[in-house]
Amino acid sequence: MTTVLTAVSHHHETAVVAAVGDAPGLTLVRRCADLAELLSAGAAGVARVAVVSADLRGLDRDALRHLAGHGVRVAGFVDPADEEGERRLRQLGVATLLHPGDAPSAVGAALAGLAEATTSQPLPVAAPPVDVGPDAPRVRTPVTVVWGPTGAPGRSTVAVTLAAGLAGSGVRTLLVDLDTWGASVAQLLGMADEAPGVAAAARASEQGTLDVPGLARLAPEALPGLRVLTGLPRADRWPELRAAAVEDLLRLARAVAEHVVVDVGFALEDDEELSYDTAAPRRNAATLTALEAADHLVAVGAADPVSLQRLVRGVQEVAVRPAPRPLVVVNKVRAEVAGPRPERAIREVLGRFAGLEEVRMLPWAPDDCDAAVLAGRSLTEVRPRSPLTVAVAGLAAELDPRCAQALGSTRHGRRRRVRV
Structure with a gap:
């Protein structure tokens, strides 16, 4: 089973919990109320994957680096219509994105694959030669x-x-x-x-x-x-x-x-x-x-x-x-x-x-x-x-x-x- 943390704004709480709960092979171990609780849980090693939303207050590159340093891979949850939120998550280095309405099997496969990866950060984009x-x-x-x-x-x-x-x-x-x-x-x-x-x-x-x-x-x-x-x-x-x-x-x-x-x-x-x-x-x-x-x-x-x-x-x-x-x-x-x-x-x-x-x-x-x-x-x-x-x-x-x-x-x- 892949253990999962969530830290999302109240707009996405219900959708994220339902998506993770219905997905095969996933176990939701904690619903974090804010970024500080997420970082603490990540440092404690209680989960291998975290799902965050683009509008989570305080979410920045240093927080993602902190989670990665404790072996926690990060996925984003964003509405397909929220282009700005998706762009921000990708620029922060979150490569795996989930959306409302994704099939449970797809959510399970995405987070399980993320947990098996060596890092949640994408490889640096090569500069023009x-x-x-x-x-x-x-x-x-x-x-x-x-x-x-x-x-x-x-x-x-x-x-x-x-x-x-x-x-x-x-x-x-x-x-x-x-x-x-x-x-x-x-x-x-x-x-x-x-x-x-x-x-x-x-x-x-x-x-x-x-x-x-x-x-x-x-x-x-x-x-x-x-x-x-x-x-x-x-x-x-x-x-x-x-x-x-x-x-x-x-x-x-x-x-x-x-x-x-x-x-x-x-x-x-x-x-x-x-x-x-x-x-x-x-x-x-x-x-x-x-x-x-x-x-x-x-x-x-x-x-x-x-x-x-x-x-x-x-x-x-x-x-x-x-x-x-x-x-x-x-x-x-x-x-x-x-x-x-x-x-x-x-x-x-x-x-x-x-x-x-x-x-x-x-x-x-x-x-x-x-x-x-x-x-x-x-x-x-x-x-x-x-x-x-x-x-x-x-x-x-x-x-x-x-x-x-x-x-x-x-x-x-x-x-x-x-x-x-």
Whole structure:
């Protein structure tokens, strides 16, 4: 027998109970009065399937993720004439829908099949493929996450310059700021930090109303070919970025651009949840979810001894996470902190203590970075021929073959900025 929970509004209560009660192979174990009772019953493991209605108060993507985490598969109950309710359930990820008047055998087969499935969530919808060239195979839009340990190694500077370099090479790029500890992309690019950005996108995703056009509207162009989804204006708003919403946001981001660059926070711990007896928001959920969704990971550390030690430990911690193998980048390389031959010394240290044989170096360019911050523009616009800009362009070419084809182009230095 397949055990079933129901949590529907009073409009559908009678119809749902009748449908489940008459269906063969189903046992209705609890009729939940609201979402809180449903989540509690799901966590207790009393049933394998839940039937919810589109108008259930508080139903959102995070609630469905919570149920899925406890092995409860979710089906929706909606009137055929309620197109808006059906659309909302499908956007939330509810793939199995029941309707008033469905035959008992059909209801029983649908819920029994759902209980046997590995997940109630549909597979992510693939974003439109992107051509690398006229005769090249079609590939999925890549997501590159830029991460680094604590200590301001230059994560955001690398992320912004990388995204601007991709856009300057003709690759339509979306830059997403998911740093829940100190978002700074908006300030670096001279954009208003009061813009809706990721907070609005996450809210829309939780309610099942976020789609590709809506995400594009929330990410204006900061320069030709580069859209930016700005971060949280205040760090204390981190509970707004929940894992389910971030996962959905990044899935849709693949359809907005040809390459997605994500700037994330330094912390990788997920032990906030251990402080609660029930499910609660996790501050680092955005970072961990982005790492899991990434196709490429750029790990940025600074060249001084303290930062290198943090980089070594950070790379070791990332290695046990569900994330791509990191492409290690050492930023702010200079003789003053690493000796007369800093590149060689850094490679020897990282090779000996971390087993890192392939390390990319970015030169120390404080004057160029200061000029870019003062102007509120990217390095590719302010200092297109800076050694740091050129080095990051080489990094972009490693990550995206379309950028490699345009590596010698200087057109990004001639583009005019579009103010937002």
